[in-house]
Amino acid sequence: MSDDQPTTSNAQTVYGRHLRQRRNAANLSADDLGAIGHCSGSLVYQIERGERRPAWSFTRAVDTRFGGDGLLCDLHDLIDNENPIHPKWFGDLLRAEPRATRIRLFEPQALPGLLQTESYARALISGMRPVNASVDELVAGRMARQRLLFRQVPPQMWALIDEPVLLRLAKMDPAVVKEQLEHLIGVAEHSHIVLQVLPITATVHAAMNGSFLLMTLPEGEVGYIESVTTGQLISEASGVSEVERRYDLAKADALSPGRTVNHLRKLLENPDEHCI
Structure with a gap:
């Protein structure tokens, strides 16, 4: 794997699955959710497939849109613990x-x-x-x-x-x-x-x-x-x-x-x- 390819973790896969379920339940398109999270719809799809790591700004924005129960934030913490970006x-x-x-x-x-x-x-x-x-x-x-x-x-x-x-x-x-x-x-x-x-x-x-x-x-x-x-x-x-x-x-x-x-x-x- 080249250095610039994003890595996938188990928590990242679970995060993506919950994100997709919540987006579908809210009847939002990937572009709709991207506008909320300040990214493209194609990036939303990649996050949902577990191929790309979400930014914290994205997680906080979509968590608020989905009621602010903190589930996506908790999953993001798990992603960071499994595969930290920063030391x-x-x-x-x-x-x-x-x-x-x-x-x-x-x-x-x-x-x-x-x-x-x-x-x-x-x-x-x-x-x-x-x-x-x-x-x-x-x-x-x-x-x-x-x-x-x-x-x-x-x-x-x-x-x-x-x-x-x-x-x-x-x-x-x-x-x-x-x-x-x-x-x-x-x-x-x-x-x-x-x-x-x-x-x-x-x-x-x-x-x-x-x-x-x-x-x-x-x-x-x-x-x-x-x-x-x-x-x-x-x-x-x-x-x-x-x-x-x-x-x-x-x-x-x-x-x-x-x-x-x-x-x-x-x-x-x-x-x-x-x-x-």
Whole structure:
């Protein structure tokens, strides 16, 4: 089996059977259900046959349409347990993230997943050549995560982005560049989302060890750090304090939110003029 072929699990087959039964009972066509779940009718058929894994956004949407009894969500959990798309350590982040009332992060390599457009996410994920899931599945999962930023009571988000991230973005396909920059400028207009760029002129700064994230959860503040093969939630006070210290120091070297948006607008007008 090639890497990009979706795998089939027993839970996936059961999920598909229940989905088809419920669709037929509701007298809905595959296209009707696809419109509800934001996908094509042909993909609905593939999910029903157990050939494709459903996205969580699809499962939640159709579960609500069918009365919200949670059966499809429970089956989706079983699919994840049998054949996880993400390693367990990343699952820890995905479970904590929706519970956060505040998210602060620093990204030195790519734009934060919560702020990526679909085309930008697809380019990044394709470049990583995933082996445990298809590019479509991973992109759908990343897009589904972003709903938390636009729910009725969203978390406050403060994203600190290293300027080399924008330099790499500027070299991508022009359509991807335009869409992504317009998206960043647009989300920065929301009062609960603050963007700041750490300019390349800050040649030495406190966040040079890599990306990290801070979340305010009901039980307190936690940090999160990861590498290529592992990630870790940090709840010990000393560890969280050190992550916060580095974040605050790096933020002190960053452009103001207003200057950041102005720079994004200039980059949108002329992607060849990179540096601040």
